[in-house]
Amino acid sequence: MDKEHVFFENYAETWDRDRKENPEILRTLMHLSGLAKGASVLDVGCGTGILIPYLQEAVGPEGRLEELDYSRQMLAKAKEKFASKKGIVYTEKDVLKYKMAGQTYDAAVCLNFYPHVAHHKEVFIKKMAEALKPGGMLLLMHDMPRRRVNGLQKQAPEEPHTGVLPPVDILANLLISAGLSIVVAMDTDEFYFVKAVKRLDMPYDQYPPLTTRELDGDPAPDARHAALHAQGIAHAHTPGHHHSHTQTRMVMNRLARISGHIEAIKRMVDEGRDCSDILIQLSAVDSALVSVGKVILRDHIDHCIVDAVRDNDLEAVENLKKAISTFIK
Numbered sequence: 001m002d003k004e005h006v007f008f009e010n011y012a013e014t015w016d017r018d019r020k021e022n023p024e025i026l027r028t029l030m031h032l033s034g035l036a037k038g039a040s041v042l043d044v045g046c047g048t049g050i051l052i053p054y055l056q057e058a059v060g061p062e063g064r065l066e067e068l069d070y071s072r073q074m075l076a077k078a079k080e081k082f083a084s085k086k087g088i089v090y091t092e093k094d095v096l097k098y099k100m101a102g103q104t105y106d107a108a109v110c111l112n113f114y115p116h117v118a119h120h121k122e123v124f125i126k127k128m129a130e131a132l133k134p135g136g137m138l139l140l141m142h143d144m145p146r147r148r149v150n151g152l153q154k155q156a157p158e159e160p161h162t163g164v165l166p167p168v169d170i171l172a173n174l175l176i177s178a179g180l181s182i183v184v185a186m187d188t189d190e191f192y193f194v195k196a197v198k199r200l201d202m203p204y205d206q207y208p209p210l211t212t213r214e215l216d217g218d219p220a221p222d223a224r225h226a227a228l229h230a231q232g233i234a235h236a237h238t239p240g241h242h243h244s245h246t247q248t249r250m251v252m253n254r255l256a257r258i259s260g261h262i263e264a265i266k267r268m269v270d271e272g273r274d275c276s277d278i279l280i281q282l283s284a285v286d287s288a289l290v291s292v293g294k295v296i297l298r299d300h301i302d303h304c305i306v307d308a309v310r311d312n313d314l315e316a317v318e319n320l321k322k323a324i325s326t327f328i329k
Contacts, residue, residue, distance in 0.1 A: 004116070005071065008073070008074055009071050010073075012048065012071060012073035012074045013073070015048050015074070015077070016048055016050075016077075025143045026051070026143055027054065029111075029141050029143065029191060029193055030054045030057075032186070032195065033058070033107070033137070033139050033141075033195065034137075034195075035055070035059055035106075035107055035137075036106070037058075037059060037062060037063065038059060038062040038063050039058075039059045039064075039106040039107055040063065040064045040066075040104065040105050040106045040107075041055055041059060041063065041066070041105060041106065041107045041108070041109055042068060042104075042105045042108045042131065043055060043065060043068060043109050043111075044068050044095055044109065045069055045095065045111070046068060046078060047069060047078070047112075048074055048078050049067055049077070049078030049079075050111065051111055052065065052067065052078065052081075052082050052088065053082075056087070056088075061086075064089070065088045065089070066089045066090075067088060067090045067091065068093060068095060068098070069091075069092065070092065070093060070094040070095070071092075072092055075092055078090065095117065095127065096117065098127075100127065100131040102130050102131065103130075103131070103133045103134065104133070105132055106136050106137070107136060107138075108131060108136070108138050108139070109139045110138075110139065110140050110141065111142070111143065112142050112143065112144075113140075114140050114142075115164060115165050118165075118166075122174070125178045126178060129178050129179060132198040134198055135197060135198060135200050136198045137195060137196070137197050138175070138195075138198070139193075139194070139195055140192075140193075140196075141191065141192060141194070142165065142191060142193075143191055144190075144192075145187075145188065145190060145192065146165050146167070146192045149164075149192070150165055165192060167187060168186070168187045168192070168256065168260070169256075171185075171194055172185055172252065172256050173253065175194070175196040176253075179198065180197060181199055182196050182252050182253070182256035182259075183195045183196065183197055183256070183259065184256065184259045184260050185256035185257055186260035186264065188260075188264060193260070247298075250295060251295055251296060254288065254292045255292060257288070258292070261281065261284065261285050264281070265278060265281050265282060265285070293327055297323070297324070300320065300323070
């Protein structure tokens with residue numbers, strides 16, 4: 001048992017007293033998650049079960065929860081608190097060593113947990129992707145801002161340093177490289193939330209191995225799509241023309257940030273914030289969308305159209321003209 005494991009075993013009894021939950025933020029995180037009724041959910045690093053009532057409300061009585069933690073005392077506390085609740089399985093395992101059945105869960109939820117596996121992030125994300133059903137969700141979230149999470153990591157000498165929480169775009173790079181699509185990425189003054197969905201079009205184990213550049217989060221052109229293209233798994237533009245988008249990762253990261261920005265604006269509207277502030281934020285989203293459009297258009301011209309002209313694909317050239325006309329309106 002390592003020092004971190006011992007720390008959590010010893011802290012279980014007073015954890016809820018010292019680490020008080022914030023119901024408002026937890027409800028916001030659950031709203032963003034979009035968990036469906038009847039879903040099968042893995043609560044990774046569940047601790048004393050802080051999310052159990054929120055998860056059960058989200059998935060309903062027909063849903064299934066598996067509470068996973070390697071601390072026996074933390075799980076014992078969770079069982080004690082929620083002994084009357086049905087449909088919960090408690091599993092005492094180290095997630096990095098736990099042999100989970102593939103394509104089992106509709107969602108894997110990690111609240112305040114990612115820094116504890118940050119040094120093994122590739123292994124962790126791979127295991128989560130394998131355990132999710134196609135279309136399943138991986139939710140990485142913290143009920144406090146990222147700067148506070150990282151501050152606690154540095155300021156608590158009694159708790160071993162287990163890595164830091166990265167900016168959402170860096171984490172998004174890693175998730176996209178693992179075959180997950182980013183749906184929402186929010187790094188706010190109140191919380192941190194990333195929602196990624198397992199792609200439906202290809203099993204995880206069919207993706208090419210991650211390159212060193214991808215694991216380091218290099219924002220260079222998307223090597224993964226180039227690898228897919230080389231294997232003949234390219235995106236079809238027209239029946240006679242195939243190409244690989246080189247800026248997919250950049251586009252997905254920007255769209256994830258835009259999605260998170262829109263969610264923040266929705267909260268501002270709901271809270272009755274000043275209209276001027278809302279309009280300023282909407283203008284920022286509008287500019288961000290135009291910027292993404294320019295990246296896609298430039299990529300299309302540099303790659304798709306060059307290939308189309310070379311192949312004498314007049315239909316692709318006509319489609320480009322239509323796309324430009326639509327984009328500049």
